Amino acid sequence: MKRIRIARCGTQLLAPPSPRRPLCPHVVRFQKTITLHNYRIQSRLQSTAAAREASNFEIESIVEEVESSANDFPSSTWTSPRHTPLELLPSPHPSAALKSAKLAALRSRLSLPPRFPLQTLARTLIHPSADPDPTFNNGSLSILGANLLGYYTTEHILCNYPRLPMSVVFAAQWAYIGPKALATVASEWGIEAAAEPGGEIDPGLLQFKRLRSGDDLPTLLKGKQAPWKWNVTMTNKILKSDEFGSTASRPDAQQLQGMPVPIEEAAQSFVRALIGSLYLHLGRPLTKRFFRDHFLSRHLDMDKLFDFRTPTRDLSRLCAREGFEAPVARLISETGRHSNHPVFIVGVYSGKDKLGEGAGSSLNEARIRAAAAALKAWYLYKPLEVTVPSSTEGEVDTSKWKPNMVDCGEVIV
């Protein structure tokens, strides 16, 4: 198998593939005047500013078309990008990324290696609402990054807590890589937003078209809510919706072209795009390390995500299902029974084993809290040795792989 050259991946990412070198001598002359590097700049000029008869010149056009048009197209009419006013560009030119102090600072702040190009880092900061051109905005990268983030987080949660109920898994996903979490991560990285996108501003700023304060969210971002009468089941959420189990699906990045968006939307698309571009430029191990350092390192109290409505009933169903003795609440200690502020400590026992313990100011409260604690102790079981599936990707030696525990599922009453 041939090794893929990462440097080449980077250039492919930056620019559309250059056409094959033409054989016609006229085209050679044509190629000399417009170098390959400037090729996409010209196509950009035509699409945004220059309205000439040659404006239907397409990047993807085959070489023969280029040959035919080269004859009646004098090369002197092409303007060099150096003379183009920067204000006409929708987003900063990629070459400006090398001169931006903000980008270099961001790269070293995130401890990214120098082989991660600044141009790509600049591209991840451009939201489709600022630049509709898919070769210059971060739409494609953020799709890749969203999938990677979802994959790594899901496998981390499911392998470490195999018994979690599905609603808690969704809540944990939302807490780790939900839109709000990603926007927070971006602001912690020190990302600043540009007031208005444009070609002349620093590429180290987050470029997007701002939603004016007081304006309503675009309907795409609001998403479709199911009618309140509909019973959206967990099965439907697992099968049909995204990794957060939300009924509203994430809008396609390209649909947001030119649409004013809130800063959270742009910030989260930047974080996703950064993960995607890290994966393309640096490869899987470094991306996983980056994910571990910046996302898994965030502390999440899993036991705070539970909300039991009938814990005592759930616990007795659980004990019946697993073949344990029926749970019995026992009063471990109490104080001030006849006072204003009594405290009871109740433990839930199955046979002679204590399953959970709870304290409350009434016997009922302590009993219900103890049952909830016992249910949490069941659901928050954590295996000692965990091998996530992505750690064995691309490895021939499978001896390190240990099959993960798969539980039979949550208690259904």
Place this chain on the structure above:
Amino acid sequence: MSTCKTAIRISAKAPRITILPLIQRRHESSARRHKKLLHLPQAPSYAPDRSAPSLIFNPPSSSPNVYHTPLKFLPKDDKRRTLYQTALNLSTHAALRRSTSAIATSGTPLTTSSHLPPRPSATLPPPVRAPYEKKYHLADKEIEEIRRLRLSDPDKWTRARLAEKFGCSQFFVGLVVKSHEKAERVEAEHERMRTRWGARRRAAREDRSRRKEMWGRDE
């Protein structure tokens, strides 16, 4: 506790019997009560028996961590099962070897237990509610009878009365038959009563239900 018993109680009201001069005597008063009696010996867990530095682990009592899975909830092949068993055996052996007899220990009351962890076979605390066995004794015929009685006269045959008559729980009666007409009537009556609540009672009731929801969230 040793106390200093006074020979004579001095009282202003009491008639003086003797003609001896009035001597001030010191009773079990402030100094002894506040200083000497409260000078308790160190707890045995804080007083290591060796002079060499040792680790003292004496955490404050708090609610147990939910991340510590109970032994019963561990899967069959989990290593922690054997680890827990080994730890329990070791601590039991160590405690038995090191423990002095409760009477010989200085400063501890006779009822003090030793360092032994509570054994699983120890007597369990009393149950909060009387435990009961499910009887499953009602057949289809009785269930039909429950249905008939409840629907014929829901005011006379309430859930409580039916549960008493058939020896089952009120919840089970509710499962078997629901009298919607009566439920609506009772709910309307409750609603009427609720409209007569004042602001304070309403706030108190709402707070109570909100607190009750917090039980399941462990807040």
